[in-house]
Amino acid sequence: MDIPREPRPKRFRYIAIGAGILAVVLTTLALSRLEPAAPSVDRAVIWTDTVRRGPMVRQVRGPGNLVPEQIRYITTLTPGRVDRVALRPGVEVEPDAVLLELSNPDVHIQALQADQQLTAAEAQLVKLHSDLENQRLTQEASVAMVRSEYEEARRQLHMHEELARDEMIPEMELSRARDRAAELQIRLGVEEQRLELFIGTIEAQLEVQRQQVTRLRAIAEFQRDQVESMTVRAGTAGVLQELSLEVGEWVMPGMNLAVVVPPGRLKAVVRIPETQAKDVVLNQRATIDTRNGVIEGRVRRIDPSVVNGTVAVDIELEGELPPGARPDMSVDGTIEVERLDDVLYVGRPAYGQAESTVGLFRLEQGGRGAARVSVRLGRSSVNAIEVRDGLEAGDVVILSDMSNWDSHERVRVR
Numbered sequence: 404m405d406i407p408r409e410p411r412p413k414r415f416r417y418i419a420i421g422a423g424i425l426a427v428v429l430t431t432l433a434l435s436r437l438e439p440a441a442p443s444v445d446r447a448v449i450w451t452d453t454v455r456r457g458p459m460v461r462q463v464r465g466p467g468n469l470v471p472e473q474i475r476y477i478t479t480l481t482p483g484r485v486d487r488v489a490l491r492p493g494v495e496v497e498p499d500a501v502l503l504e505l506s507n508p509d510v511h512i513q514a515l516q517a518d519q520q521l522t523a524a525e526a527q528l529v530k531l532h533s534d535l536e537n538q539r540l541t542q543e544a545s546v547a548m549v550r551s552e553y554e555e556a557r558r559q560l561h562m563h564e565e566l567a568r569d570e571m572i573p574e575m576e577l578s579r580a581r582d583r584a585a586e587l588q589i590r591l592g593v594e595e596q597r598l599e600l601f602i603g604t605i606e607a608q609l610e611v612q613r614q615q616v617t618r619l620r621a622i623a624e625f626q627r628d629q630v631e632s633m634t635v636r637a638g639t640a641g642v643l644q645e646l647s648l649e650v651g652e653w654v655m656p657g658m659n660l661a662v663v664v665p666p667g668r669l670k671a672v673v674r675i676p677e678t679q680a681k682d683v684v685l686n687q688r689a690t691i692d693t694r695n696g697v698i699e700g701r702v703r704r705i706d707p708s709v710v711n712g713t714v715a716v717d718i719e720l721e722g723e724l725p726p727g728a729r730p731d732m733s734v735d736g737t738i739e740v741e742r743l744d745d746v747l748y749v750g751r752p753a754y755g756q757a758e759s760t761v762g763l764f765r766l767e768q769g770g771r772g773a774a775r776v777s778v779r780l781g782r783s784s785v786n787a788i789e790v791r792d793g794l795e796a797g798d799v800v801i802l803s804d805m806s807n808w809d810s811h812e813r814v815r816v817r
Contacts, residue, residue, distance in 0.1 A: 442808060443815045444773075450803040451766065452750035456796040459748045461741040461784040463683060465713065467673035469693070469732045471664040475639050478657055480632040483507040485652045492646050496637040502646060502661050505633035505654065514626035521619040528612045535605045542601055546594040553587035560584045641665040644730060664730055671700065671718040673736030680705070680714035682740040689718045692735040696725035702738060737785060746781075747790040753804040757783035764814060766799040773801060775812045 483505030490502050563580040566572045637643070645662035654660065671691045675683060687702045704717035718736055755761050759780055764773035778800075781789030794800065808814055 442811055443817050446816050449801050451799050452802050454747060454749045454790060454794045454796055454798045456747050459743045459746050459787055460739055461782060462737050462739055463675050463679040464737045464785045465673045465675040467671050467734050467736050469669045469728060469730055469734055470672050471730050472668055472670050473665050475663045475665060476659055477661045478659055479654050480656060481507055481510050481629050482655050483633050485648050485650050488650060490643055492643050494643050496643050496663060498637055498639050500637045501634055502637060503635040510629050514630050517623040517626040521623045524616045524619045528616055531612050532609060535608060539601060542598045546598050549591045549594045553591045556584040556587045635660055637663050639663055639665050670720060671734055671736055673716045673718055674713035675716055677709045677712055677714055683716055683738055687738055687740060689736055689738045691718060693725055693728055695727055698722040747796060748787045749790055750802050751786055751788045752802045755780055755788055764801040764805055771816055773814050773816055
């Protein structure tokens with residue numbers, strides 16, 4: 404038998420519906436305020452470092468090469484064709500070691516012509532000396548003849564004067580004798596002056612011809628040197644470093660034929676980025692890593708020009724070279740530019756530049772999470788950088804590239 408029930412009041416239904424709607428609204432509002440879950444980062448792929456306080460050494464680094472302190476470049480003086488290549492790079496040579504042999508018929512002909520001109524000039528000097536000597540002797544003979552005639556005229560005059568005193572000859576004869584003696588006296592004086600003048604010019608004439616012979620001898624020696632230079636020699640003891648010519652090639656004057664490295668010490672030429680080279684000065688300490696040992700050194704020269712964004716710095720090596728060190732060996736150079744006594748510093752971040760502000764992730768307690776902090780950086784070194792604001796000693800920060808998480812303020816470290 405059915406028992407009729409009393410209908411529920413409608414207000415209870417409305418309350419239940421309102422409570423449901425309110426619950427949905429509150430849940431939606433709470434969910435909208437929740438932050439997205441922090442992304443995860445594998446601890447094995449990140450690089451961290453601890454902020455420290457203390458002395459920091461500022462350094463700059465760059466690649467470079469070992470080069471000889473002295474290099475001898477061997478060039479050619481004359482054009483010619485390579486007839487023979489006697490030696491190849493890598494061998495030790497003595498100063499008189501023959502490297503190449505060149506040939507050029509024109510150079511030989513010019514040498515022969517120079518020798519011919521020299522021989523002709525020497526013959527001309529001998530002939531001139533003989534001619535001048537003959538002329539001098541002829542003039543001396545002329546002086547002697549006039550002197551003899553003058554002496555004879557004086558004797559005749561003396562005799563005529565004696566005879567005239569006794570009135571044995573007319574006055575006209577005496578006058579004629581006097582005129583003859585006076586004439587010969589004048590002629591003797593002229594001939595003597597002529598002889599003196601001629602003797603004074605003999606040496607000058609010979610000197611002019613001697614100078615001509617000297618000039619032609621120098622030209623002939625130069626031409627012989629040209630011929631001799633076609634037998635290319637090392638010129639110094641050392642190691643033949645470069646010689647790339649082959650038989651049959653034609654070379655021009657001034658062309659570099661070979662490079663000989665004299666025995667001696669090597670130096671390192673390190674290429675420093677131009678943005679860091681401003682801090683490099685002379686006499687700063689440096690270390691050169693040859694990958695087979697580290698050598699101490701000092702800065703001895705700084706190139707005034709910039710090439711391909713780098714500045715070349717010469718490092719004088721102070722230690723012994725490791726075994727196997729040779730010219731053109733690749734090295735890494737590190738130059739100590741400054742020592743900072745008491746600063747806050749940390750390892751250099753992947754994208755941290757000197758005098759800039761960057762965002763770094765600082766590990767939280769327990770190391771399971773990291774939050775982004777703004778860090779102001781100062782002076783930098785090769786592997787470290789000064790921290791001026793944003794971190795404290797003991798903080799652990801992530802230094803590796805975190806650009807994939809630039810849109811997140813926190814990450815989880817698993």
